[in-house]
Amino acid sequence: MRTLRPSPRRSSPGRRLAAAARSISILAVAALPLSLGACVHLIAPYDDLTQQAIFAAARGVDQFYGELLEADAGKRPYAKFAERYVQIDTDLRALLLRNEVRPLNEDSTNIARTLLTLWEEKKEQHRRRDGYPDGVATLDRARFARLFKYAARAERAKPDEDGDGGAPSGGDGRGGGAR
Amino acid sequence: MSFDLQRTLERMAQAALKAAGKESGRATAAAREVLEDQRQALQAIALARLANTIDDDEMRRQLDDERLAFQAGLSMKKAIGKAAVQKAANAAFEALAKAIREAAGIV
Numbered sequence: 565m566r567t568l569r570p571s572p573r574r575s576s577p578g579r580r581l582a583a584a585a586r587s588i589s590i591l592a593v594a595a596l597p598l599s600l601g602a603c604v605h606l607i608a609p610y611d612d613l614t615q616q617a618i619f620a621a622a623r624g625v626d627q628f629y630g631e632l633l634e635a636d637a638g639k640r641p642y643a644k645f646a647e648r649y650v651q652i653d654t655d656l657r658a659l660l661l662r663n664e665v666r667p668l669n670e671d672s673t674n675i676a677r678t679l680l681t682l683w684e685e686k687k688e689q690h691r692r693r694d695g696y697p698d699g700v701a702t703l704d705r706a707r708f709a710r711l712f713k714y715a716a717r718a719e720r721a722k723p724d725e726d727g728d729g730g731a732p733s734g735g736d737g738r739g740g741g742a743r
Numbered sequence: 744m745s746f747d748l749q750r751t752l753e754r755m756a757q758a759a760l761k762a763a764g765k766e767s768g769r770a771t772a773a774a775r776e777v778l779e780d781q782r783q784a785l786q787a788i789a790l791a792r793l794a795n796t797i798d799d800d801e802m803r804r805q806l807d808d809e810r811l812a813f814q815a816g817l818s819m820k821k822a823i824g825k826a827a828v829q830k831a832a833n834a835a836f837e838a839l840a841k842a843i844r845e846a847a848g849i850v
Binding site: 603604605606607671672674675678679681682685689697698699700702703704706707710711714715717718721722723 | 769773777780784787788791794796797801804805808809811812814815816818819821822823825826828829830832833836837
């Protein structure tokens with residue numbers, strides 16, 4: 565029958581040395597990725613070109629409605645505005661694509677897709693009735709302005725490439741505010 | 744060399760809370776703004792219908808459009824929320840990295 569005997573143990577200084585070596589190796593492994601700047605990514609970084617594209621498209625749509633509402637309510641045939649529709653449609657498709665290709669960017673992509681969906685819907689309605697009443701245009705103009713505001717706010721909230729937080733509250737705090 | 748795990752966790756939590764405190768205010772403000780926008784938009788549609796500047800069919804279309812706009816507002820709020828969580832998490836990791844660097848003497 566075997567008896568349990570205490571296994572030979574290292575001397576106290578030896579144990580301390582081994583423990584220290586273990587701690588150092590664990591800390592070194594943990595510190596390596598952290599010192600390399602590893603950080604949590606939940607959302608795409610801020611993109612100034614996208615922000616500029618949002619403001620440019622917002623300006624185009626607002627100008628479209630400004631000119632439409634200036635025209636006599638009875639003289640707003642679709643053909644008169646067809647070219648502008650195509651131009652803005654192209655801008656909104658480019659904005660959607662710019663958002664779609666960026667990883668971790670589904671929220672901004674959803675907003676851009678909504679903008680395009682509504683724009684195409686308005687275009688189709690204008691074509692069908694060959695007119696655009698004041699009451700409808702006023703409501704649609706306000707909604708588009710709101711959607712562009714949401715798109716710009718979502719972009720502005722994104723952290724910079726280095727992972728730092730978004731723009732300071734209040735003003736945009738970044739470039740791309742050209743309107 | 745010593746590494747105080749408890750103290751490090753406290754420092755991580757403090758860093759995260761400090762970062763999150765500022766950012767979560769933005770997310771809450773965004774949610775309030777979306778709701779207020781929605782209220783004003785629905786009121787404008789109702790007034791337009793009462794003033795007969797739009798008919799029933801158009802009112803229904805407008806309400807459908809508002810549903811999409813509201814979802815877009817929620818997407819904005821989500822983006823702001825994600826940015827806030829990311830900032831808080833990274834502040835916590837930075838505190839951890841600092842504690843490890845200090846303990847390892849790599850400062």
